[in-house]
Amino acid sequence: MTIDRQIVDSIERAGIDLVCSVPCNLLGAVMQLLDAGRVRHVPVTREEEGVGIAAGAALAGRRTLLLMQNSGLGNCVNALASLTGLYELPLFLLMSHRGGERERILAQKPMGQAAPRVLDALGIPYDVIATLNDCMRLEEALRATYAESRMRAAFLQPELWSCSA
Template sequence: MLLDSTDVIYNGLKNAGINFIVSVPCANLKKLLNLIDDDDDIKHVPVTREEEGFGICAGAYMGGMKPAILMQNSGVGNSVNVLASLNKLYNFPILMIISHRGTFGEGVYGQIPMSKATTKVLDSLDIIYHKVDNPNDAEEIVEKAWNLSKISEEPIALLFDINYWKRSVNDEKI
């Protein structure tokens, strides 16, 4: 069976033991959200705003859960305050799976300005991030990112650009 770029993210979340996911919809995350919804071992809470999701994940972590948030990079801009004054200040680990819109190959012009700002915002908040380009590495990267988040007790972001979602495992084309 040929795995696609979404399948390996899902497998990485499962291998990491992530059992609580908050999400804000994005077209690139649609299949991943469906896989999560069908998984009885993962509690999924859809939200309308990312900063709300970060607060919910902090509470879930205090309740013994292993949280992640699935979001579009535009939500990074919406979440600066909660990331700085809750997650970073009080050492809440959370894995951020980010659909990085506005990168090379993007078809929606309005996504480009926040794309340019995304890594700068993460840098300014001193949040470690990794750009995941190759689905062949994604499963392991997701698992390692959660482990780093747990050990460092802070948010870790994984950025998946527009071209990532178009690839399959063992597909060498970009």
């Protein structure tokens, strides 16, 4: 099973019924699987647009997830803090984590290093998913988002795709 399939299976088993996504090369296959699956997938052009759609859906009782690169976290900080956070709406942020030691694109590094601290500053707990075994925690974290009615996040490390079967 590929890592992409494992991610989508976790999303489906956790009862997520709406995923907003911003284009990302690493997450492209996940998005294709979502399009073919039973979860409603809404591609958006900017991260804060996804936060707004997810907030409205959460108010209607939907379980939502925003799929994006960690570099997009900076684009939606205000929406996360003043909308989703202020009104205590559950939302899961699932992010490919760019900007690590092996990153070839220099522009990815600043936000790659800052993203965990941004989540800390917003009070959003997060997991780092770096191995196939770590993927088991993803479904638990997704379920906790809705059990606790709060925001949570996970960083998907690039090496996940190199160890995928």
